[in-house]
Amino acid sequence: MVSRWMYISLVILYGFLLGPFIIIFMASFGANATMAFPPQGFTLDWFANVFETSQFIDSFWISLQLALLSTIVSLIMGMPVAYALVRFRFAGSGIVETVFSAPILVPGLVIGFAMLNFFVLLGDMHVMTGLFIGHTAILFPYSVRVISASLRNLDPYVEDAAVSLGANRLRGFMLVVLPNMQAGIAAAFVLGFITSFNNVPVSLFLSGPGVTTLPVSMLSYLEYYFDPTIAALSTLLVIFTVVLVQAAERVLGLSQFV
Amino acid sequence: MPYLEIHDLTVSYEKNQPTLERFSLDVEQGELVSLLGPSGCGKTTTLRSIAGFIRPDAGQIVINGRDYTFLPPNQRDIGLVFQSYALFPHLTVFHNVAFGLRMRRIPKEEVHSRVANALKMVGLEAFADRRPAQLSGGQQQRVALARATVIEPQVLLLDEPLSNLDARLRVDMRQEIRRAQQQLGITTLYVTHDQVEAMSISDRVVVMNQGDIEQVGTPESIFATPETAFVADFMGFDNHFSAAVDSVHDNQLTVNWGGAPIQLPWRSKFGSPQAGARAEIFFRADNASLAAGSEASGLAGRVILHTFHGNERRYLVETEVGEFSVMQDSAGERFEPGATVTLQPNTQKWIAIIE
Numbered sequence: 329m330v331s332r333w334m335y336i337s338l339v340i341l342y343g344f345l346l347g348p349f350i351i352i353f354m355a356s357f358g359a360n361a362t363m364a365f366p367p368q369g370f371t372l373d374w375f376a377n378v379f380e381t382s383q384f385i386d387s388f389w390i391s392l393q394l395a396l397l398s399t400i401v402s403l404i405m406g407m408p409v410a411y412a413l414v415r416f417r418f419a420g421s422g423i424v425e426t427v428f429s430a431p432i433l434v435p436g437l438v439i440g441f442a443m444l445n446f447f448v449l450l451g452d453m454h455v456m457t458g459l460f461i462g463h464t465a466i467l468f469p470y471s472v473r474v475i476s477a478s479l480r481n482l483d484p485y486v487e488d489a490a491v492s493l494g495a496n497r498l499r500g501f502m503l504v505v506l507p508n509m510q511a512g513i514a515a516a517f518v519l520g521f522i523t524s525f526n527n528v529p530v531s532l533f534l535s536g537p538g539v540t541t542l543p544v545s546m547l548s549y550l551e552y553y554f555d556p557t558i559a560a561l562s563t564l565l566v567i568f569t570v571v572l573v574q575a576a577e578r579v580l581g582l583s584q585f586v
Numbered sequence: 587m588p589y590l591e592i593h594d595l596t597v598s599y600e601k602n603q604p605t606l607e608r609f610s611l612d613v614e615q616g617e618l619v620s621l622l623g624p625s626g627c628g629k630t631t632t633l634r635s636i637a638g639f640i641r642p643d644a645g646q647i648v649i650n651g652r653d654y655t656f657l658p659p660n661q662r663d664i665g666l667v668f669q670s671y672a673l674f675p676h677l678t679v680f681h682n683v684a685f686g687l688r689m690r691r692i693p694k695e696e697v698h699s700r701v702a703n704a705l706k707m708v709g710l711e712a713f714a715d716r717r718p719a720q721l722s723g724g725q726q727q728r729v730a731l732a733r734a735t736v737i738e739p740q741v742l743l744l745d746e747p748l749s750n751l752d753a754r755l756r757v758d759m760r761q762e763i764r765r766a767q768q769q770l771g772i773t774t775l776y777v778t779h780d781q782v783e784a785m786s787i788s789d790r791v792v793v794m795n796q797g798d799i800e801q802v803g804t805p806e807s808i809f810a811t812p813e814t815a816f817v818a819d820f821m822g823f824d825n826h827f828s829a830a831v832d833s834v835h836d837n838q839l840t841v842n843w844g845g846a847p848i849q850l851p852w853r854s855k856f857g858s859p860q861a862g863a864r865a866e867i868f869f870r871a872d873n874a875s876l877a878a879g880s881e882a883s884g885l886a887g888r889v890i891l892h893t894f895h896g897n898e899r900r901y902l903v904e905t906e907v908g909e910f911s912v913m914q915d916s917a918g919e920r921f922e923p924g925a926t927v928t929l930q931p932n933t934q935k936w937i938a939i940i941e
Contacts, residue, residue: 490685492637508674
């Protein structure tokens with residue numbers, strides 16, 4: 329009996345997880361002028377419409393650049409912080425850790441609103457610069473956390489071992505610590521990229537005229553139209569994300585970590 | 587001239603709290619010396635100072651005539667084996683062992699032959715392509731040993747190398763380490779908190795307590811004749827009581843033990859004791875025996891606990907002087923709890939320590 333109930337709840341769970349995607353996926357091929365399920369007819373027009381809408385194409389490139397740049401910068405800044413937090417206990421290291429987790433704990437809308445006000449105070453700032461700073465700030469705690477986790481699994485004495493065998497501190501770090509952080513860095517990269525690429529609340533506040541991220545464009549498109557173009561775009565984004573994660577796993581060896 | 591000389595080494599992590607206080611030790615070439623003591627006694631601090639990871643506040647470390655005191659750790663010629671092994675998880679066994687040779691820019695062919703020899707010495711030729719995670723604890727320890735010795739260091743330092751292994755493997759690895767050390771003739775310092783391990787492997791044992799040396803000597807001398815109460819306790823003397831000295835004759839003194847005088851050898855760091863001085867008396871459980879009833883000569887008592895240990899039985903006996911632990915051959919008579927017995931001392935193997 330237990331196993332039957334478990335089986336039923338599993339089906340329900342999967343239904344709720346995958347159901348919406350299946351509906352969106354099917355609706356994106358429907359010939360109706362508005363979103364409908366079950367779809368009637370078959371057309372690729374909505375996909376064509378995605379590529380013909382310059383707003384989507386422009387904001388896709390902005391989101392892509394933004395996600396890549398802010399992920400890489402947050403990784404570069406996160407690595408030394410993670411290293412210091414894992415290897416050394418110093419006065420106030422607990423406070424530092426808490427402050428670095430704040431962007432995970434504070435609601436995104438609050439962060440976006442606060443940053444908008446802060447950047448306005450700072451004066452004339454390019455919209456892209458604002459978006460870049462905002463995204464880097466929200467990704468930073470993720471990269472610190474994920475890289476810290478991979479470092480905690482590494483015996484702290486391996487560095488001493490490398491030094492006792494004749495490597496200087498820097499060389500020991502490069503030859504022994506860095507290779508073992510690789511999986512953590514890869515995981516932080518994928519997580520950071522997806523977090524930035526999907527972010528709405530912070531981007532909503534920091535976007536400006538002509539500079540909008542893809543999720544924000546999608547949201548504003550939905551305010552005016554209810555045709556399946558968004559469904560087609562969503563289908564494309566799911567495929568894009570799956571391909572990206574697969575590629576990252578191949579190239580960076582994510583599977584060792586997850 | 588000794589090969590490794592440590593003079594008045596002083597290390598304090600915090601102001602006015604020395605972890606190591608004027609520690610001096612000489613080690614001869616090819617000798618294996620153990621630093622034995624409880625955690626916090628300064629043994630690991632000594633080792634890490636020699637390796638160069640701790641900068642001493644005062645003192646000097648000389649190896650083979652060269653002053654090592656302030657040499658950076660990567661320029662010292664020292665092999666280090668860690669308690670956690672600290673193998674490089676992303677490298678194969680071969681590359682782990684080759685690491686130190688690569689750092690020394692040794693030609694490729696020589697690296698190959700030396701690594702092969704080192705792996706052969708520890709019996710891991712077949713495992714060269716494995717990663718550390720694919721090895722058992724004992725195999726990882728062997729890799730660590732090969733990695734530390736393949737560079738032919740001037741001194742080999744081992745920091746509690748066996749404490750993560752199970753009891754049986756520890757005995758095997760102990761012999762392997764000793765064999766490799768003698769085969770290579772390498773001067774070695776071995777840190778441990780296990781007295782059995784220290785005795786079985788060492789040429790000499792240094793017993794440490796709170797940053798000071800309590801006693802230095804061969805395993806045999808430390809086992810038989812501890813000079814301080816700390817050493818006696820640490821070296822597994824199961825029983826202890828205090829008594830006033832009645833009289834002293836040369837190497838022997840007499841104390842009163844439950845109404846009868848007993849004569850036993852004494853040790854003191856402060857010269858011959860006077861009558862009336864307080865003696866701390868130690869004896870091992872197997873240096874006393876039990877006789878049934880209370881008629882025999884000795885100290886009357888009552889068995890309160892019996893435990894079985896294969897070849898021996900161990901009894902806890904309550905007497906008017908205190909509770910004592912006594913080991914008896916398990917082939918002999920068995921005493922049940924509550925039985926009246928007489929405790930007969932083998933006092934020539936007992937020791938009275940005057941502090």
